[in-house]
Amino acid sequence: EPEVTQTPSHQVTQMGQEVILRCVPISNHLYFYWYRQILGQKVEFLVSFYNNEISEKSEIFDDQFSVERPDGSNFTLKIRSTKLEDSAMYFCASSPTAQGETQYFGPGTRLLVL
Amino acid sequence: AQSVTQLDSQVPVFEEAPVELRCNYSSSVSVYLFWYVQYPNQGLQLLLKYLSGSTLVKGINGFEAEFNKSQTSFHLRKPSVHISDTAEYFCAAYSAYGGATNKLIFGTGTLLAVQP
Numbered sequence: 001e002p003e004v005t006q007t008p009s010h011q012v013t014q015m016g017q018e019v020i021l022r023c024v025p026i027s028n029h030l031y032f033y034w035y036r037q038i039l040g041q042k043v044e045f046l047v048s049f050y051n052n053e054i055s056e057k058s059e060i061f062d063d064q065f066s067v068e069r070p071d072g073s074n075f076t077l078k079i080r081s082t083k084l085e086d087s088a089m090y091f092c093a094s095s096p097t098a099q100g101e102t103q104y105f106g107p108g109t110r111l112l113v114l
Numbered sequence: 115a116q117s118v119t120q121l122d123s124q125v126p127v128f129e130e131a132p133v134e135l136r137c138n139y140s141s142s143v144s145v146y147l148f149w150y151v152q153y154p155n156q157g158l159q160l161l162l163k164y165l166s167g168s169t170l171v172k173g174i175n176g177f178e179a180e181f182n183k184s185q186t187s188f189h190l191r192k193p194s195v196h197i198s199d200t201a202e203y204f205c206a207a208y209s210a211y212g213g214a215t216n217k218l219i220f221g222t223g224t225l226l227a228v229q230p
Contacts (some may be wrong), residue, residue, distance in 0.1 A: 005137075031216065043158070043204060045217040056217055091157060101179035102148070103218060 002026045004106035006092050012112045013082055021077045023092030031102060032075045033093040034067065036060070043091065049075065059075045080111045118207050119135045120221035128229050129197055135190040137179075137205030145207040147188040148218070149179055152202040155164045161203070164188060175199065200228045 005024045005097050025032050034046040047057040049067050066078045075094075079086055089110050093103040117140045127133045139145055149161040162173025171183040177191045188205060205221040 033217070035218070042222045043206075043218075043220040045219070048217060058217070093218075102160055102163055103216075104160070105150070105158040 004092055004094055004104050006090075006106040006109050008109060009107065010110045010112075012114065014040075015084055015113055016081050019079050019082055019111065021079075021092075021111070023075045023077070023088050023106055025075055025092065025094030026075050026104060027073070029094035029096050029104075031055075031095045031097065031101075032067075032069070032105075033095075034077045035091045035093065036088040037091065037108075038085075038088045046077075046090075079111075083109075084113050087111060087113045116207060116209065116219045118144065118205050118219050118221040120121070120205055122152050122224045123222065124225045124227060126227045126229060127195055130194050132193050133191065133195050133199075135203050135205075135226065137188045137190065137221060139186050139188065139205075139207045141186075141207065141209065143209050144205050145209055147179075147181060148206045149173065149177070150204045150206060151175075151190075152204065152223075154201070158204065185222065195226070197228050197230060199226055201226060206215050 007022045032049045035043050037043045045058050047061045047067055048055045064080045068076050083087040089108045091108045092106045095103045119138045121136055147164040150158040151161050152158050161177050162171050164171050164181045172178045177192050179188055181188050202223045202225050204223045206218045208216050208218050
């Protein structure tokens with residue numbers, strides 16, 4: 001069964017450094033998402049992406065964040081200058097269409113900012 | 115604005131006992147509803163979903179949920195739990211209104227702790 005994959009599974013970085021989190025969505029899916037889960041808190045929406053552009057973003061998704069689909073398979077989340085409060089589990093998800101469809105989640109990348 | 119509420123942060127239960135995890139949503143429009151499970155140190159796995167049709171939906175691992183529009187609830191149930199069901203369970207929703215946002219709104223999660 002196809003699944004969403006994410007790399008790396010864990011990343012430790014110094015405050016102020018740039019990080020890129022990578023995701024490979026399910027191949028025939030058209031909508032892509034990033035969510036995050038700060039330890040002990042609920043999962044929060046960051047951004048949705050369709051047709052090579054952001055379709056919606058949350059207030060969390062400020063200028064330090066960006067997303068890109070650099071080729072036909074990868075979907076990346078870049079944090080330009082990490083802060084301590086960016087430490088969280090980051091989940092990528094994809095769905096075939098927008099409405100009425102399940103979003104399938106990857107296993108997540110645990111980011112720790114020191 | 116939409117919101118999803120899971121009132122129980124933790125539900126302890128003995129093995130082979132029934133369990134119900136509560137979820138209520140608030141929305142001015144129809145919503146699609148989902149339950150995801152997160153096992154320790156793992157990602158989110160879809161348990162079941164309600165999009166339309168029958169209000170009783172069955173999912174994986176013997177779980178089921180009932181959509182109740184009048185009570186704006188989507189409670190998750192299992193008649194007999196196993197130790198392996200110990201996990202965090204998240205209820206989530208997004209608007210069914212065509213053209214609206216498809217971002218999932220999650221509840222705060224319920225930790226199901228199954229004891230022998």
